[in-house]
Amino acid sequence: MNVNARLTTLLHALRCPVCAGEALAFEGEFEGVRRTGTLSCRQCSARYPLQDGIADFLPTGHPALTLAQLTGQWKLTATVYERLWRTRALSLLSGEAFPPAREIGLLLDALEPTFAEDGLWLDAACSTGYYGRPIAKRLLEQGRTASLVIGIDLSLAMLEEARAYANREGVAEAMLWLRADMSALPLAEATVRGIACGGSLNEYRDALAVLKEGRRVLQPEVGRYFVMNQLDPPLIVRAALSSMGGLTFFTRPRLDALFEAAGLHKVTAADYGKLAITVLKA
Template sequence: MITCPRHRETALTTERIDRVVNGMIETGRLRCPTCATEYPISDGILDLLGQQWPGSIAQLVNVLPPAAWAYERTWRPLALSMLSGEEFPLERELALITELAGVDRGGLMIDVGCSNGLYARALAQARRRSGADGLVVGIDLSMAMLQEARQRARREGLRISFIRASAQALPFAANSASVLAMGGSLNEIGDIPAALAEWRRLLAPHGRGVMMSLVAAGNPPGRIFQQLLGTGGLQFPTVDELNQYFANAGLRLRAQWQYGIVVFSVVQ
């Protein structure tokens, strides 16, 4: 059930369907019965944000088509090896994420701040292998990122729904998500407490949140570089600060691993 970002317990209804492919709406409109706001679906992507402007330089960069094209083709395959100080290929990262998420339980699985849909595709592939029921959704602020994510999912034959929405206003009812995942987006998401409050609201009683994020560097050059990045809207909390964010949101930390400035956290 997709809900209105303004009325997060009100399910959107179908206003119009123009085109359907493989059982999924490619073009159409949804409507909130409470506020009567209509939201378009174009090329299989539901847009709940309209003309909302990015809140920082980091978010602005992500809405640019060249950044969306280059993200998984250049930076992402090398990122964790560079940031962790050890060999950390995508295969290792995605295997860890899907194992920690417990995909075989099925249910609603959401990749928050999905960029090119890397975690969403890994969750969908793992769900398909396990035979579990459920729905995988990728959410991001950037339409360019979502369009790239959609193309990649199509090429792999994966059924993933993509929604342009804010991490601080996730369009789902309370206690509806079995899995929430996030890969690095916490650092550029803006209001971290509000985003994690949404995780607490959405997670089902036995749901699980799995997050990869970057923390404050432990050496002076690294700290100086992160301070420069901070002027563009990126945030690098210490591990203690990250865990305090979880606690303040009412999320219970179940496990955590650190590799350099890369931290994997499991919360409930």
């Protein structure tokens, strides 16, 4: 019963990236964490494989990648990302003690209004699901049996690592992973209650296009969009990182202008050194 409710939530939200049709069907097994089969579009007959909880909405390949995005495709990067970098990142960027518990606390507090009802949440460019997993845990604790957290990333290696973490932590039941492009989300309009983006805004090839897509799928008023990203470093550091990795950095005024251009409105904003945390709504 609970599994079917989560599948229903998923199918009501999916949109075919080929024809934008919103009538997708599922054939296969969707029980517990054993989820394998095919998602197919009734409008254009496009088919998207689902294997062990990961659905591939880029079956013919992904868009051109920056160097930063390319390194995320490597199994080694996926393996060490959270263990060696992610849990220390905010302390390094902010210049103060910023442990994971503090970061996740801010995330869950920001999204708290969205947990009042069942629905869909999105971990945007999820990497190892660092944000999606605590969201799923909160939903399970609240008994949200028709709720689902979707983790989207271009990297299959990252999605596999995210799935492994979720299985170990016992939250995979409330999660599903999609290999997809954040600038062309396979989701219908106003279907997502909450979006969490942890650091990836600096890595997008077209940040404005991605934010506009988030605005499109976010539910008006009730929906919340939590964004954590790095602010502009010193010029010499910015030049080196941008040339090597295809990264983009923002000052706070430029960041705010980007949100406004995407049609998103600030709920709260706080900067800690070179770390920016912004909560937005549609």
